[in-house]
Amino acid sequence: MTTSLVNLEEDILSFQYGVKPFDARVELTVAGESMSGSVVTGEGETRHRRSISAHRATLTDEDSALKQNAESKRAVEQAREFMGAWELSLRRISAEPDDPISMGMVVADLDGKLIVGHSRFSMKGPQKRVDDVQITNDGLRWALDGDVFGPLNVNLAADGDALRVNINSGQQPLLTGTAIHKPNASDVAVDRAQLIQNPGTEVVGVIGEQARVVEVDGDVLVIRQGEVVSRILKGDPLLLLFEWFRLPQKSHLISAKSNIAWSVTGSKIQSWDIRNSQHPSALGNCDVPGNPPKLAHRAGDLVFATNWNGRADTQQVQVVDVSDPGNPILVASHSTPKGATNYDLTVSGSTLYLANAYGLRITDVTNQRAPVLRGIFEGRGRWVRGVDVVGSTAYIATSMHGGASWLQVVDVSDPTAPVQTGIYRSTGGSQDVSVSGDLAVVADRAAGIVVLDVSDPQNVRRVGYSRTIGHAKKVDIFGELAFVADGVFGLKALHVIRYTEQVE
Numbered sequence: 001m002t003t004s005l006v007n008l009e010e011d012i013l014s015f016q017y018g019v020k021p022f023d024a025r026v027e028l029t030v031a032g033e034s035m036s037g038s039v040v041t042g043e044g045e046t047r048h049r050r051s052i053s054a055h056r057a058t059l060t061d062e063d064s065a066l067k068q069n070a071e072s073k074r075a076v077e078q079a080r081e082f083m084g085a086w087e088l089s090l091r092r093i094s095a096e097p098d099d100p101i102s103m104g105m106v107v108a109d110l111d112g113k114l115i116v117g118h119s120r121f122s123m124k125g126p127q128k129r130v131d132d133v134q135i136t137n138d139g140l141r142w143a144l145d146g147d148v149f150g151p152l153n154v155n156l157a158a159d160g161d162a163l164r165v166n167i168n169s170g171q172q173p174l175l176t177g178t179a180i181h182k183p184n185a186s187d188v189a190v191d192r193a194q195l196i197q198n199p200g201t202e203v204v205g206v207i208g209e210q211a212r213v214v215e216v217d218g219d220v221l222v223i224r225q226g227e228v229v230s231r232i233l234k235g236d237p238l239l240l241l242f243e244w245f246r247l248p249q250k251s252h253l254i255s256a257k258s259n260i261a262w263s264v265t266g267s268k269i270q271s272w273d274i275r276n277s278q279h280p281s282a283l284g285n286c287d288v289p290g291n292p293p294k295l296a297h298r299a300g301d302l303v304f305a306t307n308w309n310g311r312a313d314t315q316q317v318q319v320v321d322v323s324d325p326g327n328p329i330l331v332a333s334h335s336t337p338k339g340a341t342n343y344d345l346t347v348s349g350s351t352l353y354l355a356n357a358y359g360l361r362i363t364d365v366t367n368q369r370a371p372v373l374r375g376i377f378e379g380r381g382r383w384v385r386g387v388d389v390v391g392s393t394a395y396i397a398t399s400m401h402g403g404a405s406w407l408q409v410v411d412v413s414d415p416t417a418p419v420q421t422g423i424y425r426s427t428g429g430s431q432d433v434s435v436s437g438d439l440a441v442v443a444d445r446a447a448g449i450v451v452l453d454v455s456d457p458q459n460v461r462r463v464g465y466s467r468t469i470g471h472a473k474k475v476d477i478f479g480e481l482a483f484v485a486d487g488v489f490g491l492k493a494l495h496v497i498r499y500t501e502q503v504e
Helices: 062-078
Strands: 006-009 012-017 024-031 034-041 048-055 084-092 101-110 113-118 128-130 139-145 151-159 162-169 172-182 201-207 212-217 220-225 228-233 242-246 251-257 260-265 268-273 281-287 295-299 302-308 314-321 329-338 342-348 351-356 359-364 372-377 383-390 393-399 405-411 419-426 432-436 439-443 449-453 461-466 471-478 481-488 491-499
Touching (some): 101 172, 113 139, 201 461, 212 251, 212 481, 302 342, 314 342, 314 351, 329 351, 351 393, 359 383, 393 432, 393 439, 419 449, 439 471, 439 481
Parallel strands (some): 432 471
Antiparallel strands (some): 024 034, 034 048, 084 172, 113 128, 151 162, 212 220, 220 228, 268 281, 295 302, 314 329, 359 372, 439 449, 449 461, 471 481, 481 491
């Protein structure tokens, strides 16, 4: 790709390419024969920044590449005394003496490159990996996303048999302490196999403005941003967002097909004529009993929606016939257990799969007026947060209080007796799952996404991962891309992530 939008101001070379929402802005500072800087996508709070560097070289300069490789290996040798697993004992500099803060750390060599793996503070939760480690006169230095502490700078120096650790927030000293060597990475809550694994993914860009995926319909992905509904075409190499139509802000889109759209508007299931894309006209609506639905899914001529019954103690599944857009009809209300929050639902054939706080509920909706519960799979963590179904196999994201979570593979060929056939323990708190072919992508909350090979359910393997800015909550697969709904502290965005390595 070429661009003519190039500027050079005060030794900073900058240029931009692409089309919204995937515009990329590149800034490089020239220093002799090399350049360093960053590439940025997204805007404001949803901005994604990646550090880059460049050096002058000819395409046939093999000696230069060998020299760089040799220099990298020498740097790793200089850091040999810092290699291994360490338990950090830290205290706040500005506070009165209190209980120390523990943290795990592993310094490793990955193909001649230094990397660092961290457990979270208190050595719980998902680990973090740092790829950009600098060697200084005193020791090592790197930047770390410190969760509640914000971005941190870590400085490591030798101090007898231990290491001296100083952590700054910007230029402000925050934490200080020591690190004691431990025999194994597992002793400091870091999985070394995951630490040295290639991510196998790349971030394509970020779509902001509270974007969310509404549905994947064949070769079209439907995305809503506020009142704007757009489409992405699978065959489009630039992944352009084409605005399709607009709905009132308070209408939450369920589905759109041809010239008709369906939405949740208050406590109504509403149908719209979208031929006038800027001013759709209401065709018909149907009141559902209870509070406004939080989940809704269209399957053919039926919309399935879940809501509280109005007394805040029981949830229901509402079944609405939308075959006549001018006259949607409520045909059934199906109660779910008292106090059990519903998190996700999908329909495969004539079977409804409902993920809720008491497990996976499998319901036959052949007779739409009288749904029949066929079976329940409680799940390892009981709370089933997300579900996807391929053929006679259900993939469920489950979690429990305290952070333990799993992807479970369940044979539902006999819905009255679902059987687990595979399992994978995740680290961040699995929230959702989407499956394509032999790949399952799990939205793993604080750990970002995890890409799994599920071709052999008895040996589910992690084959890739990607960190997100906040907490990964929902994921949808579209070709070789994963669209990940990510948010924390009110921030919501869609991270678009491409698989760069395929399952063999």
